[in-house]
Amino acid sequence: MIITPSILTADFCELGQTMDEAIEAGIDWIHLDVMDGNWVVNRTITFGPALIRSIRERVGPDIFVDCHLMVTNAEENWNQYVDAGVDLVIFHIEAVKDPVSLIDKLHSRGCQAGAVLNPATPASAILPYLPNLDLVLIMSVVPGKGGQSFMAEMEEKARTFRSAIDSQIDSGGLATKLMIDGGIKAHNAAQVAEWGIEVAVVGSGLINDKGSIAENLAEIHDALSA
Ligand code: DX5
């Protein structure tokens, strides 16, 4: 399972060093949480395309960068994130009126397209779009901030997507990646890997006062290989 850091618990004045430290530790995928002060329930504002562009320049072209858009108007400003250099735009299915068109537009610009759903949203909201999606992201917390508790009740949804994606691959379709976000730490990483998750976002479990990114990542890898 790939581990990708969310930077919400980082010191934003030190982001360049944090990126260097993550890459030094072996991270090759960065997850950027964009909140516009409107879409998430607690009205958080995080950052936007300007910071993402700087992060892309800092990490270089070989690191995979995604942006998780928790915004009301992804259909109007998705192109700003592509311009900023992300490899994958992940949009909330609850916030987009015409997913087919947004996926097509992203692909026409050479950007991967992912869809994410809140804990309360059923898998059926995304399943019709699966054949064209590069990634599905399952939220295992209500989006809005780092450090929340993992919702183990997402298991059924994860297994639903896993079997739908496996059938799609068996019939020659796209190998849509399955990702999870929220509350993942060393103690539950193996659990979600067993559900069939291929990429796990880890925020407070990687960037914290307890250890370096390398130490925290090693703890997760140990748990995965136990
Ligand atoms: C939730 C965000 C995150 C999250 C991850 O709103 O999408 O990516 O903050 O952080 P942890 O791992 O601390 O839950």
Ligand code: ZN
């Ligand atoms: Zn996220």
